[in-house]
Amino acid sequence: MRPFKLIRPTTAKEAMEAQKGNAAPYMAAGTDLLNRIKEHVASPDSVVDLKQMPGMGTIESDGRGIWLGALVKLTDVADHEEIQRRFPAVSTTVRNAATPQIRNMATVGGNMCQKPRCWYLRHEGYPCIKNGGTGCWAKDGENEFHAIYDNQICSATQPSNLAPVLVAHDAIIEIEGKDGVKELTADEFFIGPSEDPLREVKLDQGEFVRRVLLPASTETSLWAYEEAREKQSFDWAQASVTILLDRGGRKGDHRVIFGAVSPAPLRREDIEKKLDGSDDEATQASLIVGVGANPLSHNAYKVPMLQGLMRRAVRTVRSREEG
Ligand SMILES: Cc1cc2nc3c(=O)[nH]c(=O)nc-3n(C[C@H](O)[C@H](O)[C@H](O)COP(=O)(O)OP(=O)(O)OC[C@H]3O[C@@H](n4cnc5c(N)ncnc54)[C@H](O)[C@@H]3O)c2cc1C
Known part of the structure; x- marks a missing residue:
């Protein structure tokens, strides 16, 4: 080194x-x-x-919700009783990440800002659009774990387990910058290559994440998180589905977010509209999962994988509704 x-x-x-x-x-x-x-x-x-x-290592609640300091460890998020009760999708996704040893060290801010796991990006011999070269080696190369949506410019996926669930909850990212503290929504924070191929998060030079707000206004007990990965531990998700229904108790205020299949968490409003409580909603929702997908040579399996996760997630969320 x-x-x-x-x-x-x-x-x-x-x-x-x-x-x-x-x-x-x-x-x-x-x-x-x-x-x-x-x-x-x-x-x-x-x-x-x-x-x-200072001020970045604690979990605190106030009238707006629960604030996670950027230096809080993933284990402490997963084990936090109030987060488990009020934001169970957050504790569950974090508990699934990486390994117990890594979760004992890794932080909220580091998890959100980690670089993609594309093997070309992480190899010094393959300069790509993300690290000073041109084009995307994975598109015509080994792309088994890469994006099936929004993959025209760069096909690396957003690897953070926190990213999709923060978008689903409209989390607020508190950023320290040269003009003081500012707030972005998670949706604004996680960006794709069409906005900037060099960055995955909207941080300018010098800026850093101070805290993350899980907003009380998006709490719900109607949630599901389903993911698939090759190994249960020491691995990254190949695809994930996060569903929140009736956020904040508002009927019809749903979120469906895909993770690990695109360069930034992918919201699917078309699927949200299918979640109407009917008997065949799981089938209806899974049928349109592939809309907009552009699988590469080795990752078309992610479409049926997502369809299966979607069906499972819809059933889970409905079973929670029935108590
Ligand atoms: C085997 C293995 C499996 C893994 N599986 C998963 C998985 O399933 N899901 C998952 O989500 N992750 C997974 N990871 C990744 C792991 O979660 C990250 O390495 C970890 O979260 C990074 O946190 P850190 O605090 O160590 O960040 P660091 O390594 O310290 O930093 C990571 C990046 O974030 C930036 N950064 C850190 N903090 C801030 C801040 N406050 N503001 C701005 N920028 C900041 C740094 O500049 C750096 O670029 C896995 C890692 C390994 C090794």
């Missing part, structure tokens, strides 16, 4: 002055960043360790 200087800021000003894009990136627990440095995919001169930053 190439040596780098470790900078440990304790104020937002120090952090923002020290961070210099790829030359001096932020680090939380380092479970993603340090691997990229070891694999020579990232070669920073300095690393800006956020762990000493």
Whole structure:
């Protein structure tokens, strides 16, 4: 591993002055960043360790909902009693991520900002549109785990387990930047290559995630999360479906979000409209899963996989309704 200087800021000003894009990136627990440095995919001169930053390591509730500090560990999110009760889809998706050891270290902010797991992107010998080259090697190469939607520019998927459920809940991302603190919705925060092929999240140079709000206005007990992965642990999801029904108690305020099948979490309003409580809604919903899909040479299996997850998720959410 190439040596780098470790900078440990304790104020937002120090952090923002020290961070210099790829030359001096932020680090939380380092479970993603340090691997990229070891694999020579990232070669920073300095690393800006956020762990000493105040106010980013706690879970707190107020009238707006539950705030997750960006430095809170995934295990602490999964085990938090109030999150389990009020936002069960969040604790469940986080509990499914990675391995117990990684969840004990990895943070909320790091999970949201981790780089995609595309093997070309993570190999120094394949410069692609995301790391200074042109085009997407996976499109005509090994693309088994890649995107089946929105994959024209880059076919890497958003790997974060938190990303789809944060979009489903209209989570608010609190960002520290040069003009102070600002808020983006999760939907605005996670971006695809048509908005910017170099980034997966909407953070400008120097900006970092401080906290994430799970809004009280989107709480619901009618939820389902289904995912498929090759291995139960030490792996990433190949596809996932998050369903929230009647968010905040508002009839018809539904969300259906696909994960791991596109460069950013994918909302499916057409499927939300099919969730009307009828007997054949699971079939109806699964039938239109493939609309808009553009499978590559090795990943067409993701369409029937998503259809199966969708049917299972609809049945789960309805069984919760029946108590
Ligand atoms: C074997 C294995 C399996 C895995 N499976 C899954 C899985 O199923 N689901 C899943 O979601 N993840 C999975 N992961 C990824 C893992 O969850 C991430 O490595 C971890 O969440 C990153 O958190 P971290 O705190 O270590 O981030 P770091 O490695 O410290 O940082 C990751 C990135 O985020 C940036 N960053 C960190 N914090 C902030 C912040 N506050 N503001 C702005 N930028 C920031 C860093 O600059 C860096 O680019 C897996 C990892 C491994 C090794």
